[in-house]
Amino acid sequence: MQVFLVGGAVRDGLLGKAIHDKDFVVVGASPDELLACGFTQVGVDFPVFLHPDTHHEYALARTERKTGKSHTEFAVQFDKTITLKDDLQRRDLTINALAIEVTSLFDDTPITGQVIDYYGGVLDLQQKTLRHVSQAFSEDPLRILRVARFFARFEGFSIDSSTQNLMIQMAKNGDLSHLSKERLWAESSKAMQCKTGFLYWQVLADLTILEHFLPDLARLWQDLGLKTQTLLALSLIFQDDFFLSLSDDKRLMMQFSLLTSGFNQKSFINTTAKTLCAPKNCLNFSELFFDFKDILQKNCSAGDLINLIERTKAHQEIKDKKSAEKSVAYMLIASIYLYYQACQITPFYTISQIKNIVYQSIICYQNTKIQEIDGQLTGAKIGQALKKIRMAKIQKLLWLIHHDT
Template sequence: MQAYLVGGAVRDELLGLEVKDRDWVVVGATPEDMLAKGFKQVGADFPVFLHPETREEYALARTERKQGRGYHGFTVYSAPDVTLEEDLQRRDLTINAMAKTEDGALVDPFHGQTDIKARKLRHVSEAFAEDPLRVLRTARFAARFRPLGFTVCDQTMALMRKMVDEGEVDHLVPERVWQELQRALHERAPDGFFEVLRDSGALSVLIPELDSAEVFQPAMKALLCIHEEPDTSTEERFAALLSPLGENAAIARAKALKASNDCQNLTRLATAFVPQLRKMDPQNPDGDALLDLLDQADFWRRPERFTQLLSVIRCALPDEGDSLKMLQTASYAASGVDPKALLAQGYKGKALGEAIRSERLKRIVDTVTRDDH
């Protein structure tokens, strides 16, 4: 029984990056052997165990055989006779198919270290084509390592295009696409993910609305703009990505991807606001229109989301700074109205609602007209 450090920990160490998660493969053991040594079994699909002290994951060496379409169609074989090389061969990219012995010697049967030096993302074997999720994973690694100079090698890109042409990508379920997509939005060069998907043909299957140049370019520009802001959320990044789309198309795609409710709601607001702000004339402010936008955004109950919305619109409409400033100024002015004070003056029911709106409108008009617009 031998344990080997595998995958990302080995790759990141060779790249000089911080190693966050350490995963191990165990060769020559049975589940009973692991349990006898105090390991705790987790994972239903194949035997994975937590180390009794470090809590790091130890998986028994395994092979996989394709049985059907999509990423579900695999049978897993795990037994003491599976070798380390057989386990590494089932992995996606050569840079992820390296191992280290417990005393630190590198095991690299598929030349991952060479590809690290050449800054290439290359598939380990033709078995790559059996799992369409690997198209998304390769695109995500491209987004992560592009700042280090990595690109997808020609042979792997050709294989990914073939997978798309043969309909493998059509079998990906939305939940897995969304899982990879939201992780990609936070990678170091998130546009790289979508560029690789586009080059491979997968974008036209997964998010066809972004595939044309007239939409793709502003989408990437908005995404990179929001990416450069500190600590932006997944929903802000996703809304920026879909901001060039029409409201209905954006909502439909967000639902099809099974994006979270927060992502769907911010996307709906951003794509509704973009055309309305484009139409506004900062030289002739329309108080009613500004107040309607604040109502649409539910600014009164969701001020934090309104702040997110402004960030997205700032990136979606870089040339509409005056309109955006006008909306922000209106929000400051209108937020000063205190419904409790109006209630104390005797307003109630419908009259209270009308008085609140009237006071908010008055403050917006007074402020934006005074604000040199």
């Protein structure tokens, strides 16, 4: 039995990057042997096992043969005759087909530290090239998106022309249509978590792959000005301290709104979200962005502010200035300002001014009590009366703010 550290851990180690996950390949072993050592099998018919202590994945060396159109339809062969070279050949990119032999199942100390490289991955790392290992690449359409994601993740890398051609041909063949929408979002959202995640969308557009799964966005980006503005906004977002302070799900909400910011109809945003299987909060936030993206080009009215407060539920979400900084209302403002910056639009207010105006307006809204209206009112007239009082308070607030400045 031989045990090898493989894939991303070896690649990232050679790049001097932090190693977060370790995956291992075991050659010359059977499922029964790993089970007897306390390993837990991940799937009944799949030779991947979890280590009893570290919970790292240990896979028996295997080969795969495509049996259908889906990226999950493969016949897997694993037995003691499968070599490490056989196993590494099925991997997507040469930089991911690297291995280092370790001591044993329970000791991952490298024996010599020598990198085993059958397919030129070390040279490709040195030359910053993303290159497919073999023609088996074309058997899994998910790899098109994975390469685009690696392109975004590893800044300065290029995709080898032969791999580009293979990706383009696979897309033309309709292979991406065999991927589940969940996988489309999983790969796309992972890419967007990179600080240069905009490169994911850029390379898919430049290689004419985008048109095969997001045709509305591809058509929109035929306007190179719109494409440039969108990609610039997505690149600027990782320079924004407010954005960086947010959780991953809120970051994705802002990013998706900027990705779809060029659409002139909500139906296109909806279709894009549906195709990508984007979470509902991303769609809802993008629709808010669509409705409010022009609001900060002019002097806001009390009606504008009440609409923003109610649509973002800021009066329910915001309790103090600290909670305001994580609110949907402030996320919307930040997204609009990034959009303006990319489009070279001059806003009417600075971002600190509009945040102060919105926050003070929320206080006015929240401090308006039902005791302030005629107690004889019923039904819809109660809401109308409250809105009238809130409108008057916010109008007065705006007058005071503008006269102070």
